[in-house]
Amino acid sequence: MRAELGSVSTQAVYDVLKACVGAGLLRRIEPAGSPARYETRTGDNHHHIVCRACGTVVDVDCVVGTAPCLTPSDAAGFVVDEAEVTFWGLCGNCR
Numbered sequence: 001m002r003a004e005l006g007s008v009s010t011q012a013v014y015d016v017l018k019a020c021v022g023a024g025l026l027r028r029i030e031p032a033g034s035p036a037r038y039e040t041r042t043g044d045n046h047h048h049i050v051c052r053a054c055g056t057v058v059d060v061d062c063v064v065g066t067a068p069c070l071t072p073s074d075a076a077g078f079v080v081d082e083a084e085v086t087f088w089g090l091c092g093n094c095r
Contacts, residue, residue: 031057031086047085053094060087 001008017038020026027042031050037057047060070083 029057029084045082047083047087049087049089051091051094052088053090056091056093058091060085 021028026038030036049058049060
């Protein structure tokens, strides 16, 4: 951003990211122990694999069937429309 526009505050960048998430243009993910990341792949209920060593994050299509891919044993009255699954392991480079 700064290379293109010059002076831009960090808060302004996060405000724009938040607005993009709210508009459905971006999806915010935050794997445990990692900073928030933003992706343009939205609305398809995909999941992620995270490398424990280097932190690489890779998209994984829905595990089985259509969204939400998983069914809770007790939805407690909720209508579930999305499941967020994070797989953890070592990527090919770190193995």
